[in-house]
Structures are given as structure tokens and as C-alpha cells.
Amino acid sequence: xxxxxxxxxxxxxxxxxxxxxxxxxxxxxxxxxxxxxxxxxxxxxxxxxxxxxxxxxxxxxxxxxxxxxxxxxxxxxxxxxxxxxxxxxxxxxxxxxxxxxxxxxxxxxxxxxxxxxxxxxxxxxxxxxxxxxxxxxxxxxxxxxxxxxxxxxxxxxxxxxxxxxxxxxxxxxxxxxxxxxxx
Numbered sequence: 001x002x003x004x005x006x007x008x009x010x011x012x013x014x015x016x017x018x019x020x021x022x023x024x025x026x027x028x029x030x031x032x033x034x035x036x037x038x039x040x041x042x043x044x045x046x047x048x049x050x051x052x053x054x055x056x057x058x059x060x061x062x063x064x065x066x067x068x069x070x071x072x073x074x075x076x077x078x079x080x081x082x083x084x085x086x087x088x089x090x091x092x093x094x095x096x097x098x099x100x101x102x103x104x105x106x107x108x109x110x111x112x113x114x115x116x117x118x119x120x121x122x123x124x125x126x127x128x129x130x131x132x133x134x135x136x137x138x139x140x141x142x143x144x145x146x147x148x149x150x151x152x153x154x155x156x157x158x159x160x161x162x163x164x165x166x167x168x169x170x171x172x173x174x175x176x177x178x179x180x181x182x183x
Contacts, residue, residue, distance in 0.1 A: 017078035125169035
């Protein structure tokens with residue numbers, strides 16, 4: 001099978017089990033931005049130290065694939081068959097909160113805003129955080145237009161994930177001995 005199909009050359013794309021829509025459709029924008037977030041996290045994982053939070057971040061990547069499938073599949077029956085497990089729910093949101101609580105104890109409390117940057121691992125995590133916020137806004141726009149509902153945990157998940165990425169960036173800098181630059 002070839003990677004290219006030419007079916008999107010006219011500016012539309014296929015949804016999983018539900019026809020075709022324009023590539024600038026809010027649904028496509030939302031799952032595309034979640035895909036970009038997943039790639040940004042992949043970049044952060046690839047940077048040294050590669051073992052830093054690897055298992056946690058790979059779990060997040062799997063969750064993001066689930067979210068992408070949820071966003072790309074308007075037919076709930078087909079979604080249930082396509083997912084490798086349950087859709088994103090409160091359990092995954094709570095897991096992110098637990099991770100935030102665990103890692104936040106490793107850095108001093110914040111008293112000011114910090115500039116994004118530091119060691120490459122931290123800078124990549126800060127970049128992933130901003131991509132996460134953009135993906136969250138795209139999902140909110142889509143869900144406000146889409147009246148079918150059923151994705152109530154996706155926005156809270158992305159909201160918590162951006163917080164986790166911020167905390168992990170701080171931890172990465174702290175672990176490397178890099179001082180944070182305050183604003």
C-alpha cells in the first residue's frame with residue numbers, strides 16, 4: 001500500500017466511518033492540533049535525558065491517539081469499535097493531576113512567572129505546553145460548534161496536560177541544575 005492516495009488533493013479528507021469533510025473543518029483542525037501536540041511530546045521524549053518521565057509521556061501519547069480517534073470519528077458506534085480501550089475520561093484526568101502533584105514537590109514553589117526555556121528537554125516541554133494550549137482551544141471551538149457532545153473529558157484532559165508539561169519543564173531544568181529565568 002502506498003502512503004499517498006491522492007484523495008485529499010482537492011482539499012478534503014476522510015473521517016473514520018463518516019464520509020469526507022474539508023481539511024479546514026473545525027473537527028480536522030482539532031485532531032490535527034492534537035496530532036501536532038503528540039509530535040511535540042515525541043520530540044521532548046527524544047531529547048536527553050531520554051529516560052526523564054518517558055513512561056509517563058508515552059502514556060500521554062497513547063491518550064492523545066485516543067483523543068485523536070475520538071475527534072476523527074463522529075459515529076459513536078464506530079468509535080467504540082475503533083478504540084483500543086475506553087475513551088478519555090475522568091480516570092485519565094485524575095492520573096494527570098496525580099502526576100502534577102508528585103512532580104511539583106521536586107521544584108520550589110512559584111512566586112513569579114518563569115520564561116520558557118532552559119535545557120533542551122525543558123524548552124521542548126515548554127513548547128509542547130504551548131502546542132497543548134492551542135490544541136485545547138481548537139477542541140473547544142470544535143465542541144462549541146458540534147452539538148453531539150460526548151467529549152466532556154477531552155478539554156479537562158488537555159487543560160491538565162498543559163499544567164503537567166509546565167511542571168515537567170520546571171523539573172527538567174531543576175534536575176539539570178539550570179536556573180529558571182523569572183519575568
